[in-house]
Amino acid sequence: MISLTNNTEITLTDGYSEYEIDTSQEEMNLSFIANGKAEVFIKIKNGNKIVLHTTANEDAEVTYLLWDECKTKISFEENHSVKRNAIVNIAYGEINQNEMDRNLRINLEEENAKASLSSATLTSVKKHYDINVTSKASHTFGEMKNFSVVLDGGDYYMNAVGAIEHGAIGSESHQTSRALCFDPEMNAKIIPVLLIDENDVKASHATSVGRVDEDQLYYLQSRGLTPKQCTALISTGYLLPVTEVIHDEELKNVLKKELEEKINKLCSM
């Protein structure tokens, strides 16, 4: 695992790489330039403000897994540019108990650019997301999948904007955001937005915020699972789709395992 330092610029070619962010600096600037098919696992151990830029050049495909392990408050400022025929996949794991603010923009700048992002959040503190995926050229594709489990004391905010600009014909913008709550003492807000300025496009959104169904809990309990085990099982099932964005089997398994461990730990508290 390579530790990242401020103002680093990394060129990504084919293959898998792991990085770690562990800094006490006020702000850390990072940029990635993708030319090949790259999988990148970034573990964030400590930081205050992380500024992350990606340029996915023509035909490149970059898959990120950003795994938050910070114990203190952190904010992210992200900007990802996707060029012709390029793909950016990003998965966020926010299964830790620190305050987090994320401001994210993905620009699908050239024809056939694609971006898929997914986030898995399990929280009893504040986790706020402002995300925007904008189609600026024709035949681009953007999708967002946000899944969250909000525990007692949690404050989840998701403002998800999918935009298709004038002239971006044949483009698609899709989003799904779901929040699941176990306790009454929590706050979850999802704002799905579609800004469409072109006719020949496809767009969709699905949103739900709700408590776990009492009958579902009863059903699981009637097979011998304690309420805490039920919470863990339902949460795992709920958050696991985040791994779908990852195609690399190795990375997918890392995420699944970490997710299950974290959830089990949190739910047994």
Place this chain on the structure above:
Amino acid sequence: MKELVINNLHVSVEGKEILKGVDLTIHEGETHALMGPNGNGKSTLLAAIMGHPRYTVTDGTITLDGQNVLEMSVDERSRAGIFLGMQYPQEISGVTNSDFLRAAMNARRESPVSLFTFIKEMEKTIQALQMKEDLAHRFLNEGFSGGEKKRNEIVQMMMLKPSISMLDEIDSGLDVDAIKIVADAINTLQKETNMALMIVSHYERFLELIGPEYTHVLVNGKIVLDGDASLANKIDTEGYDWIYRDYNITPASVEPKKRPTVSLGTCAVSQQMRKGEKK
């Protein structure tokens, strides 16, 4: 388990009394058929024994080998050996059958079941119930047909090996072949583990295959008649009218059976609630 004893059980749902003093004792290895017209409390009795949170026991006792069942949480009752095969099993997205079943099996064991043993057991059970091989990897009941859900209840029962199984209309939604498959599986497990069975069913064919030794007729929240297998046969051919006449009782009003919108609600409950709404 040696015996489950129900004594003077009164159960209410949202203030409406559904069970009005039920007495019933079930011993290890016995098979009991619980009969009665729709909406007279059969499902309520089973749900109350399992501990559904919406059912309030207002009087009476339930004990399992002397232990007070009413003081146990739902999961404790399950771990104590009580199983309820539900009329309307829940669909739970994101949770695979195998993850769920392994967790449920581990919940009642000192040390976790090995993956190898689990997979072998699961494969054997899926085969016995003649379900599709991908069952283990599908989400719990999600997108299952009515019949598949019912068979999956029996898969769970086979894996968890309870000491008393209550099956609430487990045969509805099953075709003739599937009824035979399910009944065979239940009989096999009972032979193997000597579990007790309490069956709610409207189908003579299913009861014939299971062969209950005892029959109880529940009318308007009370058991009005106990008998052996011949009582179930008589009801099958003659209905309930002779019971109302001979014992001078009136059933709770029977309305056409509808699938309740509350998925685990039962007939008696939904009827009481509908009645309540009309008032």
